[in-house]
Amino acid sequence: MTKYFAKQVGFYQPKNSLQEAISGLFRGYDQVLIDDLEAYRLRIDKAVQECNEKYPRCKPCRVDLWKFTNTIHTISVKTGTGMSEFTLICVNIYKVLHYLETPVFKELVKIDVFVGSACSGKTRKAREMYEGKEVVWIDGRKAKFGDMPFLLNEVTFSTECIIIDDVPNKLLPMVAIRFFVEKLTINRKGHAPIRVPRPKILIICSEDVSHLPPLPSSFLSHFNFVTFPQEGGENHAE
Structure with missing residues (x-):
């Protein structure tokens, strides 16, 4: 059974109420073992979207997932585009090799x-x-x-x-x-x-x-x- 370990590796000072809310919810997604990488990403994406809806006057945030190496993925929460793009949080997802749940x-x-x-x-x-x-x-x-x-x-x-x-x-x-x-x-x-x-x-x-x-x-x-x-x-x- 493949397992993953999530570790927050980057954090920047929130600039508004939306970013403060997202920073707070990420405490529940840090330093945890994960069974399903895609389900983990979807949970984060849903939580971020709910925060966006709660603070409609703030510039919305989005969730990006990309593969860094064969054993490391990165999830980041960003806002803005182009030169004004800002990364609020970065989480590395490490593949735990040979993990057996017995x-x-x-x-x-x-x-x-x-x-x-x-x-x-x-x-x-x-x-x-x-x-x-x-x-x-x-x-x-x-x-x-x-x-x-x-x-x-x-x-x-x-x-x-x-x-x-x-x-x-x-x-x-x-x-x-x-x-x-x-x-x-x-x-x-x-x-x-x-x-x-x-x-x-x-x-x-x-x-x-x-x-x-x-x-x-x-x-x-x-x-x-x-x-x-x-x-x-x-x-x-x-």
Whole structure:
């Protein structure tokens, strides 16, 4: 079953009541998993048209959908034409490869997420857990998952865990969506790509749980959260 993940990537300050209304309704279309891309577009188009009708004195907005790559589509809300065209909102729709809607698969791909403030022992705990195992560490602040094709080039068939450390909380959905798969495609410099079974994934967030973005239930079912208090407290699994 093909799934898509919607992420708002562009937003501009509304200039009138119509644009404010459209900006508000888009909160319900951001960071969600999608079964039917066309149905998702039609829902947005209908909502925008209803806003146009509610504010007839404002210049109307329209919805555009275009294919950026084989795995990424873009939906944008625009107003005006020609030189006066203005893009209010831009949403990228990412195809989630090899997504299977089964309980066994959901448990298989569950991702551990450590959350806690600085100096709460998250990274130390991760090192203790995977001491002596084959682990690939990734710097979550420097990694650009969409622009770095060789980011996982150290991953092999024997890799037991990928740990992405110091991920800004707001980027958790964007980092995690890459790993909702059974197998990873590993691009290797100077060699042909390989596909390996996805190892265990651990994401270490840089802030405490209060700074996590709102996450839909479709996302929460894929995470095992462990919260870390300040040094000296006890951590809690959720």
